[in-house]
Amino acid sequence: MLRSSSSISRLPLDFLAYKYFADLNNSKLAVQQSLALIGFINPSRRLCDSLTSEFSFPYDLISSINTCFSVLACKKIHAQVIKTLNYRDGFIGDRLVSLYTKLDHLQYAQNLFDEMPDKDLVSWNSLISGFSKKGELINCLNALYRMRLEMGLGPNEVTLICILSACTDTGAFLEGVYIHGIAVKTGLINETKLVNSLINIYGKFGCLDLARLLFSTMQEPSLVSWNSIILVFVENGVSDEAVRMFNMMKRVGVNPDQATIVTLLQGCGDIGIINLAETMHGYILRAGLDENIAITTSMLSLYSKSGKLDSSKMLFEGMKDPDRIAWTAMIGGYSMHGRGKEAIKYFDLMVKRGLKPDHVTFTHLLSACSHSGLLIEGKRYFDTMSSVYGVEPKLDHYSCMVDLFGRSSCLKEAHDLIKKMPMEPNHGVWGALLNACRISNNVELGKEVAEKLFILNPYDQRNYVMLSNIYSAAGHYNDALKIKSLMKKRGVVRTVGCSFIEHRNKIHRFVVGDRSHQETHGFYLKLDELIKKIEVVGYKPMTKLVLHDVNEDVKVEMIKEHSEKLAIAFGLLVTEEGVPLVITKNLRICGDCHSMAKFVSLTEAREIIIRDVKRFHHFANGLCSCGDYW
Template sequence: MLRVPFGVSQFSLTFFSNRTFFSLNKFIYNQQLFSIFTSINQERTLCNLFSYDTQSLISAVSSSSSISSCKTFHARIFKSLNYEDGFIGDRLVSVYTKLGFFEYAWNLFDEMLKKDLVSWNSLISGFSRKGELNYCLNSFHRMRFEMGLEPNEVSLICIISACTERAAFCEGNYIHGLAIKTGLIVEIKVVNSLINMYGKLGYLDMARQLFDAMPKPNLVSWNSIIIVLVQHGVFNEALEVFKVMRRIDVKPDQATMVSLLQGCGDIGVMKLAEVIHGYMLSAGLDENITIATSVLSVYAKSGRLDASCALFREMKNPDRIAWTAMIGGYAMHGYGREAIMCFDELIKIGMKPDHVTFTHLLSACSHSGLVKEGKRYFEIMSSVYGVEPRLDHYSCMVDLLGRSACLKDAYELIKRMPMEPNHGVWGALLNACRINKNVELGKEVAERLFTLDPSDRRNYVMLSSIYAAARQWKDASKVRALMKEREVARTPGCSFIEHRNMIHGFVMGDRSHPEISRIYIKLEELIRKIQNVGYKPNTEYVLHDVDDGVKEDMVKKHSEKLAIAFGLLVTEEGLPLVITKNLRICGDCHNMAKFVSLTEDRVIIIRDVKRFHHFADGLCSCGDYW
């Protein structure tokens, strides 16, 4: 009688005439499976008599996590089985591709005598999941032209996924044409994949055309186009699509709500976020921790940190992502101490922080000037919590040290990094050079950034700003000329404010708003008023060598100032103004907002690309440390 190793209680043995049948429980561990088959294989002749419960065996083999165990299964088990039909071979091929051993997968696949369309799709799918576009396309070509097999929707979806992963527009466009030629364009999953691909590759019009041409889009289709529109910053269009979706009675799911909330957070739309939150409550989605966390983040990004805190307290069992989002909310608002308290509470209840948690925590320390605390957390994140520092963490530390005028320490930290510093790390140091007006180091760092990414306008603007602050106008002019030569487009500063369910946007010197005449009259009135209590325009932020009068006129028309004037015109007295800026707020607008908060007795909340600034009674929450 065959003896089963002690402790392997998940196996049951059944004997059928001249062969033994093993029924393997699908929850068996690979080690147990390997142990019993090693024992059996000691008698080679016996192995040939056995037939196995194939589905359970495949389930166990599919969870193999190392190449050595996979090869052992291959050699000791599958060589004794007849997998010429491709079923077991397909699974082993998938395991090899999952582990990244593509040549093993390819060679094994070639050994299989019977390969049908399912086999080829399994091979292509394995390569696709690893982003191996060349392997995908080669397999696809062989399948069609060597084997004469026509693809189905699974084949195309796998290729499209790999094209999306590798940003391969031409190849993806070719697959789109093939889908039309073969008639597979009528398959809704294929169209959804193409919408996702075109959207992620930046071809919004093509994604929209595909969606509009669909006779009956499903929920995935609606979600795909909403996500694409949100990612491209056309939130109003995404909202219109959502309205149509609801009008025809398509019920949104978690993906829909999270996408819309992301859009609300990106542009700081508070009222719409509240509407979506209300819909969640009525639809019974408030218990969904993922959606609740998204709402929490939106409130924080929209200036309502109090609402974020209240929602967080209402969560029954917040997970690590929710805790991390709360820490991130405190960080972006500059509440470093509160972020640390939140982190300590997370540790106290036994949760383990991850790399995102530490990114937010270090960012909170940086925005609050907590140098000592930031250094300590950076030191213990690896030794105590087992989280190895990544580029984002180094970027936060360089920012922390640089803002504290420790430029030398920040530079030395970069030199000691175990990995090559990226644009985020060097960018943090360049910004520190701008804050500390260090021209020489700023020039050196900027050159490194120009090499890493010559198309990033922010680096040119910062270097030009450093030169302008030092009144080195020729050098500042050379930087602008270099931008023009390299065709680096400047992103215009734009400020947004919400009023009556509409987003009103302003750029410097704007004349397009229907209320622009009243806005400029209000702005002139404000400036005269705050000048009487000490405000003086700071023309240091004008990067051109022009007369002081021209400089004053230029800073006077910055987008933040226009948004503030408009907000005071249209909102009820006493209500806070919430403004979103797509770039970093300039020093003069920051100073002006402090004076306006004092003279108008208003709370002004401005969210720039880095953080939130809460202005009240002539002061800012950042303590002029940003």
């Protein structure tokens, strides 16, 4: 039975399309003529051929839906369905709902859905899935509520996975917990794919214990499950736990895939431990995965993040046909190690080989110029990236340039560049300018920039700490205390500085003034010995970097127990002579620890490699690879 024209008029139809078949008889021939007129069937096709099958018309519609890329065409199909099928073919109605949401016409999708007479669970899932892909969590939840209230339908695995995806995308943690509760009540909590989604959302919000607990309740975790829990640990900076899960995964007989290896290599790179990098490389070779370009690229990135840039270079040179991502990874490696000229060399070679750089390539290139003080080169590449290489500058590129100007003591140029930006600057750009204010000791501009950052990201502790440090360095201790009070009032927690060093396949972690390690007595004695030795050759504690209003003796003791110094002392105590020390710091290395490492590398004849949150520092013979520019 056809709908009345009044019912049709309430729908978002294309009436020009409708008029082509409104006056025709509802026959298969009329249907085919209609389709031919509005361009969905080739007019040259023999109409009698399509009439030999009972289902030719739905097939033609489905084909049209699958190739539809405009809302106008979607409305034409919509009109045909109303006139000829009366939505009795729910599959086509579901497809149309999905198509409207895909084309960002959510209200049309809702209207069409409401007009469908025979809605089943698949229909509701089509609507919820479409809303989910657009991040429309409220619409997803409303549909779930209506589905249960109006139709008496309970959700299935697909329903809840779609809603959890929207919860993750929109940062709706409590709503995700609510969906978890529904999964438990409906008995769906044993569905593997649904548990994977729950692990993912808990991981996104840093609830590692809940993610771990959910994983442990799975009777037979799939490969995707293992990949999910490994990714959760990597994304939350607990890469040693990710490595443990990987080893457990192998023990139970689950073979990793490319996603597993690439994720784990990323996590190992975050730790930056050489032995772990070499262990992973050995596994890749034994598993025959060394020909996989994505895995090899991740491996060379891991080597560069572990301080072994020469190993990265060897891997890269052994690649048969490195792609743009591999070239970009090498440029990024040289950037991280402060070797800007080598980064430029690889960029020029990449272009000569006919590979087109993208925005990521330029981010690494401009960062390399910033870390090496290559102001002229950085300006040249920034000015030509659009006109010569067809890459429009994005926020990351402006952030790199502001950082480059700031490190080069060109604070005015940095500020002027921000004023000329064609888009609104984000927290990364303003953060680079705030750091430039710190370098130039500009309190007034620093305060102004920090206020902008407090609005953009009120819970980022780095902005408060940096402004507090600017005040303290200028002797404005009362203002610094006010900033610390503001942090406390807003519930902003300051990240504790810590340093890591690997010894005998174990990662040792140190924080300032650490007394928890079993070797505490030994490495503190070693630290006292080191301080006395390097003072003889010219080391003096930079107590001005202690941003507290306390007397000089207290400042000396406070700066003496920084985590980098403890890690250096421990490394010298437990390793053989001549073995390089590789240390990872979760924050930027301070000036005094930088000075101390240079002197220790001289007196102990040791290479010391420290990777901080920004870059690598290679200390040898009393010098640093950064040239004291970082």
